[in-house]
Amino acid sequence: MxxxxxxxxxxxxxxxxxxLFLQIAAWSYEAYFNSTAINSVIFLNLNxxxxxxxxxxxFSSLVLLLSxxxxxxxxxxxxxxxxxxxxxxxxxxTMLLHSSFAYEFALLTGAARFGLPLVLYLFxxxxxxxxxxxxxxxxxxxxxxxxxxxxIEALMExxxxxxxxxxxxxxxxxxxxxxxxxxxxxTLIGAADIVLSISGLIKPRVSxxxxxxxxxxxxxxxxxxxxxxxxxxxxxxxxxxxxxxxxVVYMILQQRKVSExxxxxxxxxx
Amino acid sequence: xxxxxxxxxxxxxxxxxxxxxxxxxxxMVQHLRVVWHEDPAxxxxxxxxxxxxKIKSYLYYDTVPRNGDxxxxxxxxxxxxxxxxxxxxxxxxxxxxxxxxxxxxxxxxVTNGKKSKEYHFKTAPVDKNKTFKILFGGDSRSDRAQRIExxxxxxxxxxxxxxxxxLCHGGDYIANGLSWKQWKAWLEDHYxxxxxxxxxxxxxxxxxxxxLASPLFNDVFARPGGIFKRNYFRTRIAELSILTMNTNIxxxxxxxxxxxxxxxxxxxxxxWIVANYHRPAWPGVKKxxxxxxxxxxxxxxxxxxxAFESDGHVLKRTVPIYKNKEDPVKGIVYVGEGGLGVxxxxxxxxxxxxxxxxxxxxxHVMALEVSPKQMTYTVELxxxxxFDKMVLKRRRR
Ligand SMILES: [Fe+2]
Numbered sequence: 083m084x085x086x087x088x089x090x091x092x093x094x095x096x097x098x099x100x101x102l103f104l105q106i107a108a109w110s111y112e113a114y115f116n117s118t119a120i121n122s123v124i125f126l127n128l129n130x131x132x133x134x135x136x137x138x139x140x141f142s143s144l145v146l147l148l149s150x151x152x153x154x155x156x157x158x159x160x161x162x163x164x165x166x167x168x169x170x171x172x173x174x175x176t177m178l179l180h181s182s183f184a185y186e187f188a189l190l191t192g193a194a195r196f197g198l199p200l201v202l203y204l205f206x207x208x209x210x211x212x213x214x215x216x217x218x219x220x221x222x223x224x225x226x227x228x229x230x231x232x233x234i235e236a237l238m239e240x241x242x243x244x245x246x247x248x249x250x251x252x253x254x255x256x257x258x259x260x261x262x263x264x265x266x267x268x269t270l271i272g273a274a275d276i277v278l279s280i281s282g283l284i285k286p287r288v289s290x291x292x293x294x295x296x297x298x299x300x301x302x303x304x305x306x307x308x309x310x311x312x313x314x315x316x317x318x319x320x321x322x323x324x325x326x327x328x329x330v331v332y333m334i335l336q337q338r339k340v341s342e343x344x345x346x347x348x349x350x351x352x
Numbered sequence: 353x354x355x356x357x358x359x360x361x362x363x364x365x366x367x368x369x370x371x372x373x374x375x376x377x378x379x380m381v382q383h384l385r386v387v388w389h390e391d392p393a394x395x396x397x398x399x400x401x402x403x404x405x406k407i408k409s410y411l412y413y414d415t416v417p418r419n420g421d422x423x424x425x426x427x428x429x430x431x432x433x434x435x436x437x438x439x440x441x442x443x444x445x446x447x448x449x450x451x452x453x454x455x456x457x458x459x460x461x462v463t464n465g466k467k468s469k470e471y472h473f474k475t476a477p478v479d480k481n482k483t484f485k486i487l488f489g490g491d492s493r494s495d496r497a498q499r500i501e502x503x504x505x506x507x508x509x510x511x512x513x514x515x516x517x518x519l520c521h522g523g524d525y526i527a528n529g530l531s532w533k534q535w536k537a538w539l540e541d542h543y544x545x546x547x548x549x550x551x552x553x554x555x556x557x558x559x560x561x562x563x564l565a566s567p568l569f570n571d572v573f574a575r576p577g578g579i580f581k582r583n584y585f586r587t588r589i590a591e592l593s594i595l596t597m598n599t600n601i602x603x604x605x606x607x608x609x610x611x612x613x614x615x616x617x618x619x620x621x622x623x624w625i626v627a628n629y630h631r632p633a634w635p636g637v638k639k640x641x642x643x644x645x646x647x648x649x650x651x652x653x654x655x656x657x658x659a660f661e662s663d664g665h666v667l668k669r670t671v672p673i674y675k676n677k678e679d680p681v682k683g684i685v686y687v688g689e690g691g692l693g694v695x696x697x698x699x700x701x702x703x704x705x706x707x708x709x710x711x712x713x714x715x716h717v718m719a720l721e722v723s724p725k726q727m728t729y730t731v732e733l734x735x736x737x738x739f740d741k742m743v744l745k746r747r748r749r
Binding site: 116129131132133241242244248260261308309312 | 564601606639645694695
């Protein structure tokens with residue numbers, strides 16, 4: 083029999099697995115029906131044929147789904163290394179494509195996406211050790227990289243973020259935000275992303291990670307608002323951005339023995 | 353924040369440029385080019401590169417050939433010099449104003465006594481009855497041999513058809529917009545577009561995603577759009593308005609407001625309106641850019657004649673599209689996708705590329721001929737075959 087603590091840890095680990103499933107579904111969809119940065123690198127940088135590049139995309143899409151399915155059946159941790167490798171390959175290829183590392187933060191912004199399967203791999207490789215302090219730190223580290231990456235992009239006035247803000251204000255408040263105000267707001271958001279994620283890395287606070295969960299969720303869902311149905315997979319792709327901070331909140335509460343969700347406010351104050 | 357970063361980097365590299373060049377001897381005038389922005393009937397930028405700062409730089413020009421005899425030129429312009437970011441080279445920029453429309457201008461650039469060969473270019477007409485042609489194309493970034501081939505093709509077209517005025521380049525000139533080495537190669541290759549007797553093909557520049565936010569794009573093309581508008585601008589040639597936009601910045605903010613205002617103006621003062629930008633709204637390969645959400649509704653509302661897109665490395669033409677559907681009356685045709693020196697992609701199937709549309713893996717140069725009664729769009733392939741021809745009649749707006 084599992085203790086209640088072990089049971090809830092299992093539930094939350096399954097929650098992370100579910101987030102990974104959403105992410106893999108999105109990766110697979112994009113690779114199968116659209117084209118990826120890996121495709122472009124194969125075609126342009128490696129100078130192989132377009133058909134081969136497209137075939138590689140379709141193949142990797144199937145391998146991603148298959149490896150995750152096999153993991154669910156066998157619980158062999160090594161299958162999780164496939165999404166880790168894929169999650170690393172995507173930002174590296176994006177960087178190679180633009181040939182300019184100064185303007186490309188894909189490796190930072192994508193950290194949660196390869197970090198999520200990596201921490202799950204480490205957990206399942208040595209399950210009896212549970213979610214030890216090293217893995218908890220690693221989760222916070224990947225969250226930090228992702229938020230810092232997005233924070234830098236926000237400070238650099240990423241045009242897509244400006245458009246999201248302007249469109250979001252128009253939809254939610256019926257107010258046309260000027261580009262200058264959107265840029266100011268983006269600077270604040272970028273600074274907050276960086277400060278909060280670093281402070282969370284140093285000292286995990288429930289309030290900080292609750293905020294990051296909410297913000298990670300909002301920024302993922304805003305894709306749906308902006309692109310409508312085309313935004314479903316970009317939204318799912320960002321599941322790690324809210325799932326990992328939510329998991330950290332659970333970990334902190336569990337450490338403080340706060341088992342009832344409604345007592346969360348107590349933990350926030352503490 | 354971004355501005356502070358840019359100023360810091362600028363100062364850093366400018367200082368290194370000053371420090372490194374004093375002992376060097378100036379070399380020849382390189383990378384001569386003619387750049388057009390908003391009013392090519394009356395204004396043009398003549399730009400070039402040398403390698404020494406603190407020098408006197410002039411452009412001598414006239415409406416008749418003077419074969420480089422500096423005393424004979426009627427006009428002289430003090431060129432502004434500026435060290436090019438991250439490099440030891442210097443950019444020279446002569447802004448020619450109050451030019452006569454539809455007139456050939458002959459020029460020689462002189463820097464510290466070293467002079468260039470005499471080249472010439474023709475200003476744009478203002479006469480509404482004049483027939484002229486503009487070349488369009490994009491993506492010349494990663495196959496230099498092919499780029500030179502395409503430039504030679506443009507030179508042949510230019511040589512044969514004096515109605516050709518300029519090249520509207522849709523962006524992704526080079527792979528890394530921060531690499532001056534790559535820009536230099538592109539600028540050297542651009543000489544291949546000139547005619548045998550030295551007529552230069554002016555460039556109407558567009559920022560592509562490979563130009564990033566690089567300041568070198570502005571160094572090379574004299575900051576199109578000016579200080580406040582970030583590389584989006586309208587080029588007016590007689591009855592034609594080319595609206596060049598920047599898909600590397602916000603699509604919904606100031607640029608969209610400008611687009612709306614400019615379309616309103618163009619509706620009144622231009623018979624023909626075309627849009628030109630890098631990332632496609634109706635792509636042949638990738639996913640649609642944000643132009644689809646923010647600009648296409650305005651294109652449809654103001655009934656522009658057609659849109660030129662780049663980035664995908666295919667040759668495409670869409671069916672006439674209006675409100676996400678094929679509409680032969682109100683629909684807008686989107687063409688291009690860039691094939692001036694890149695490896696071409698295999699075609700993908702999209703609903704808007706069937707029927708009268710197509711999606712092909714072909715290097716190409718597009719030409720738009722504007723005459724009083726119609727516009728004729730043609731696509732020429734490297735083997736000199738005309739692959740596509742489409743006649744556009746005046747739209748009701
Ligand atoms: Fe591009």
